[in-house]
Amino acid sequence: MGFISRGFRGRPRDEGVKLPPGQYLVHDFPVLSAGPTPRVPLDRWEFAIDTEDGKTHRWSWQELMALPSETPTVDLHCVTKWSKLGTAWKGVSLDTLFADVESSAEYALVYSYGGYTTNLPVEDLLDGKAWITYEFDGEELAPAHGGPARLLVPHLYLWKSAKWVQGIRLLNEDWPGFWETAGYHNYGDPWREQRYQGD
Amino acid sequence: MTEPEQDSYQDGNALAGPLREIFAVDVTAALGQCVHCGLSGPIASLRVYGPGPGMVARCPGCEEVVLRLVRGPDSAWLDMRGTVNLRIPLPG
Ligand SMILES: [Zn+2]
Numbered sequence: 001m002g003f004i005s006r007g008f009r010g011r012p013r014d015e016g017v018k019l020p021p022g023q024y025l026v027h028d029f030p031v032l033s034a035g036p037t038p039r040v041p042l043d044r045w046e047f048a049i050d051t052e053d054g055k056t057h058r059w060s061w062q063e064l065m066a067l068p069s070e071t072p073t074v075d076l077h078c079v080t081k082w083s084k085l086g087t088a089w090k091g092v093s094l095d096t097l098f099a100d101v102e103s104s105a106e107y108a109l110v111y112s113y114g115g116y117t118t119n120l121p122v123e124d125l126l127d128g129k130a131w132i133t134y135e136f137d138g139e140e141l142a143p144a145h146g147g148p149a150r151l152l153v154p155h156l157y158l159w160k161s162a163k164w165v166q167g168i169r170l171l172n173e174d175w176p177g178f179w180e181t182a183g184y185h186n187y188g189d190p191w192r193e194q195r196y197q198g199d
Numbered sequence: 200m201t202e203p204e205q206d207s208y209q210d211g212n213a214l215a216g217p218l219r220e221i222f223a224v225d226v227t228a229a230l231g232q233c234v235h236c237g238l239s240g241p242i243a244s245l246r247v248y249g250p251g252p253g254m255v256a257r258c259p260g261c262e263e264v265v266l267r268l269v270r271g272p273d274s275a276w277l278d279m280r281g282t283v284n285l286r287i288p289l290p291g
Contacts, residue, residue, distance in 0.1 A: 033248050034255040036206045036262055080251035115263075159252055182253055183269035183276030196271040 020190035023083040030082055031144045034178070038114035038143075038164045045148055047132060048167035049097060052105040059097070061148070064132065067092045072131060074154035076161075077190035089152055091133030094125045105170035109177060110151055113164040118177035119186070120153065120160055122170065129155060132165060157188040157195070211245035211256060217268055221275055224287055232283040235263035242266070242285075 019025065042061040049057045059067075070093050076084045108125055111117045124130065130153045134141050141147030146163025153160045159179050169175075180186050185194040193199060211227055218226045227243040238260035245256040245265055253269035258281070265281035279285070 032251050033206065033208075034253075035248055035257060035264070078252075179252055179269070182267045182278050183271060183274065184252065196269075196274070197276075 017085065019083050020077050021193045022195075023077055023081055023190065026082040026084055029084060029087075029145065030078070030080075032078070032080065033144075034116065035114055038112075040113050040148060040164065042148060047097075047149065047165065049101050050167060050169045051101060051103045052170050052172050053103075055102075057097075057101055064092060064134070064149070067096055070131060072152070072154075074152070076154060076158050079157040079159055079184065079188065079190075079195050083190075088137055089131065089133040090135035091131035091149070091152060093128065094130040094132065095128065097132065098126060101170075103170045105172055107171040107174045109169045109171055109175045110160075110162045110165060111167050111169060112162045113166050116162055116164070116178050118160050118162050119175055119180055120156065121187075124153060124156065125168070129153065155189070157185075157190050159184065160188055206248075208246040208248045208257075211241070211243040211247055213247045213250075214242060214245070214254060214256060214266075214268065217250075217254060217270060217275075221277060224289070226285065226287070228288060230286040231265060233258040233260060233263065233265055234281050234283055236261040237283075 017025065045061045047059045047064060069090055071088065071090050073086055073088050076087055106122055107119065108122050109117055109119050130151065132149050133152045134147070134149045136145060141150060149165055151162045151165045176186060183196055185196055185199050188194050215225060215227045227241065229242050230239055231242050232239045236258060238258055244259055246259055248255045248257065253267055255264055256266040257263060258265050263281060267278040269276040
């Protein structure tokens with residue numbers, strides 16, 4: 001008998017990693033698409049926050065770039081079960097964008113170029129939990145990954161981190177978004193494995 | 200990062216297997232009409248994105264969503280709000 005190979009044990013950084021239930025680790029960055037990739041020229045790009053009183057706050061690309069940026073390094077968890085750890089982003093905190101927004105709305109509907117929507121509680125966008133990102137891994141964010149700008153809400157499943165983000169509508173009642181009206185969970189906490197309605 | 204030259208989608212025949220699980224007839228042969236632009240055509244002519252997180256079938260005329268299918272472990276969700284109706288050929 002020969003010796004028994006211990007086999008490939010994975011990269012050292014994979015050891016001791018704790019993932020949310022049902023997730024597996026990937027090192028590439030899979031692209032999932034629900035439609036054609038929108039191409040938004042930066043001179044026509046804008047981001048808006050629409051309040052429940054009908055007031056709209058707008059930022060052009062230049063105005064977004066002029067705001068103080070942050071460089072969060074976060075773990076991503078996709079509802080299709082892959083997780084990618086330690087991803088490096090650059091963007092503007094939603095706390096910065098909400099600084100002058102007067103609102104008492106509890107719900108947000110995020111909408112994107114191309115028609116995608118996703119909903120989440122306003123409190124999940126604030127207190128350092130969410131960003132409008134425009135760089136990934138030191139490079140401008142590619143259209144396939146949501147560029148020019150993407151919402152990043154890493155504590156929820158990745159479908160909440162809307163690609164090609166165009167705006168956030170603040171609402172007094174919850175308004176389920178694209179996947180939330182097609183069987184996926186309304187909140188989507190990966191650590192509680194809230195994948196589908198009823199989970 | 201590199202990006203694909205063209206968005207990748209399959210034609211509506213990709214829905215044949217997943218929909219056979221729900222319907223007794225082959226729905227890909229049925230004629231559907233798009234709510235958004237009125238275009239009529241067989242379900243097999245739709246542009247299907249996915250399969251994850253769900254299959255999203257879009258109109259080849261206007262690219263709006265005609266049909267969505269999400270398959271969970273013990274349920275499927277079928278959203279057909281983008282179709283005016285389905286005309287399903289049946290034996291006479
Ligand atoms: Zn159409």
